[in-house]
Amino acid sequence: MAITKTKAPEIRGIVSSVPPRRVDNLTEKxxxxxxxxxxxxxxxxxxxxxxxxxxxxxxxLCIAASRRLMNSIGWTPDSVDALIFVTQTPDxxxxxxCCIAHRALDLRDSCAAFDVGLGCSGYPYGLWLAGSILQNxxxxxxxxxxxxxxxxxxxxxxxxxxxxxxxxxxxxxIESIEVPHNREWTFCMQxxxxxxxxxxxxxxxxxxxxxxxxxxxxxxxxxxxxxNFTLKRVPTLIEDAMSASxxxxxxxxxxxxxxxxxxxxxxxxxxxxxxxxKIPLVISEFGSAGGPSVPLTITQGGLSRPKxxxxxxxxxxxxxxxxxxxxxxxxxSEAVLDHVILDGPDHQPRETERAELxxxxxxxxxxxxxxxxx
Amino acid sequence: xxxxxxxxxxxxxxxxxxxxxxPDTPRSDIQAWDSLGVLTLMADFDQTFGIILSDEEIxxxxxxxxxxxxxxxxxxxxE
Numbered sequence: 001m002a003i004t005k006t007k008a009p010e011i012r013g014i015v016s017s018v019p020p021r022r023v024d025n026l027t028e029k030x031x032x033x034x035x036x037x038x039x040x041x042x043x044x045x046x047x048x049x050x051x052x053x054x055x056x057x058x059x060x061l062c063i064a065a066s067r068r069l070m071n072s073i074g075w076t077p078d079s080v081d082a083l084i085f086v087t088q089t090p091d092x093x094x095x096x097x098c099c100i101a102h103r104a105l106d107l108r109d110s111c112a113a114f115d116v117g118l119g120c121s122g123y124p125y126g127l128w129l130a131g132s133i134l135q136n137x138x139x140x141x142x143x144x145x146x147x148x149x150x151x152x153x154x155x156x157x158x159x160x161x162x163x164x165x166x167x168x169x170x171x172x173x174i175e176s177i178e179v180p181h182n183r184e185w186t187f188c189m190q191x192x193x194x195x196x197x198x199x200x201x202x203x204x205x206x207x208x209x210x211x212x213x214x215x216x217x218x219x220x221x222x223x224x225x226x227x228n229f230t231l232k233r234v235p236t237l238i239e240d241a242m243s244a245s246x247x248x249x250x251x252x253x254x255x256x257x258x259x260x261x262x263x264x265x266x267x268x269x270x271x272x273x274x275x276x277x278k279i280p281l282v283i284s285e286f287g288s289a290g291g292p293s294v295p296l297t298i299t300q301g302g303l304s305r306p307k308x309x310x311x312x313x314x315x316x317x318x319x320x321x322x323x324x325x326x327x328x329x330x331x332x333s334e335a336v337l338d339h340v341i342l343d344g345p346d347h348q349p350r351e352t353e354r355a356e357l358x359x360x361x362x363x364x365x366x367x368x369x370x371x372x373x374x
Numbered sequence: 375x376x377x378x379x380x381x382x383x384x385x386x387x388x389x390x391x392x393x394x395x396x397p398d399t400p401r402s403d404i405q406a407w408d409s410l411g412v413l414t415l416m417a418d419f420d421q422t423f424g425i426i427l428s429d430e431e432i433x434x435x436x437x438x439x440x441x442x443x444x445x446x447x448x449x450x451x452x453e
Contacts, residue, residue: 043413223409223413224409224412224413224433225429225432228416228427228428228432231420231426263413267417267420267421270421271421
């Protein structure tokens with residue numbers, strides 16, 4: 001297992017985003033009978049979810065979140081040193097989604113930008129990369145974007161996924177701290193490639209470019225195998241993170257689980273002896289949005305935030321790959337947490353927001369931090 | 375756990391009357407033993423006995439006798 005620590009940077013803010021269309025699983029017409037739907041809803045815990053139409057990609061969600069975030073914390077486009085885009089639902093095979101976001105956000109040419117093709121474990125990995133990059137004195141500000149549109153690769157007739165997935169994006173602003181301090185972030189990362197077929201889209205890639213079976217363009221999930229994997233790996237992941245950090249479970253304010261399935265999360269909570277009040281759940285409202293469900297849970301999970309100290313968060317991502325990882329980070333009381341529902345026809349922020357951003361770009365001004373607490 | 379207790383445990387998991395579950399009952403006769411039922415069964419194996427099933431065991435379970443066999447193999451079933 002890769003265990004690493006970095007000198008802690010500061011999370012300036014996190015903004016999550018979802019498409020405007022909200023589907024109610026119990027009332028939406030589906031391929032399943034009412035009894036089946038009720039059972040899935042009861043077990044998986046997904047009552048509603050936000051679903052992207054064909055015009056909305058992960059980049060749209062993340063760009064909208066980024067604009068809100070940069071406006072809120074006063075980051076001008078020319079102040080961003082690096083952009084990391086984590087997604088498995090890119091607009092194109094090439095170019096990388098980071099380049100689309102780079103253009104939309106008017107970032108400067110000297111900004112480093114790259115994609116990371118990870119799913120459920122993507123947020124801890126993204127923070128790990130951001131934290132590592134920020135150890136370099138030449139880099140001060142990193143924008144981490146993580147977005148997925150899993151509803152767009154789900155077969156509506158496949159009960160294992162059709163009612164489960166929701167779409168979401170996120171933007172996280174991370175900045176190096178210039179005053180001396182001893183705080184660290186701790187990361188544990190693991191991979192088991194033997195399970196690569198347990199959650200897979202077989203068609204469309206270069207192994208099978210144009211499959212005869214059109215269903216291969218949809219995701220195929222071996223639910224029991226994935227559950228088996230989480231039972232084996234997640235409790236150990238939590239123990240490893242505790243051991244590596246030297247902290248006790250009592251010192252962690254919240255354990256932010258990837259929102260895979262309510263039944264699975266509750267079982268994991270019981271198995272690991274964690275109090276349910278320390279495990280915020282948003283799956284009921286947003287479904288399983290893949291890796292972005294972690295930042296979505298931070299902004300929408302009703303976290304109680306003391307004013308006099310940062311929160312200690314253990315972020316847990318696990319799934320497709322099979323890949324899993326944890327990030328033990330702190331979230332300062334000044335950090336902005338916000339949420340955007342895309343509302344414009346072109347999936348851009350409202351005109352007022354755009355005008356404000358443009359004006360500040362021209363004047364090269366910053367805006368004081370907004371204290372937006374969930 | 376005795377065999378009778380094990381059969382009762384299986385009946386409870388799938389919300390079936392105890393007298394409907396015998397070692398010979400196939401999976402197809404248990405309505406709740408669907409893809410979601412498998413998750414419930416796996417969670418109960420883990421919670422009650424600390425047994426985490428292998429992918430092969432999950433795929434090979436075709437009836438109640440297979441569940442009993444897993445309990446037996448793991449030393450959880452007294453004859």
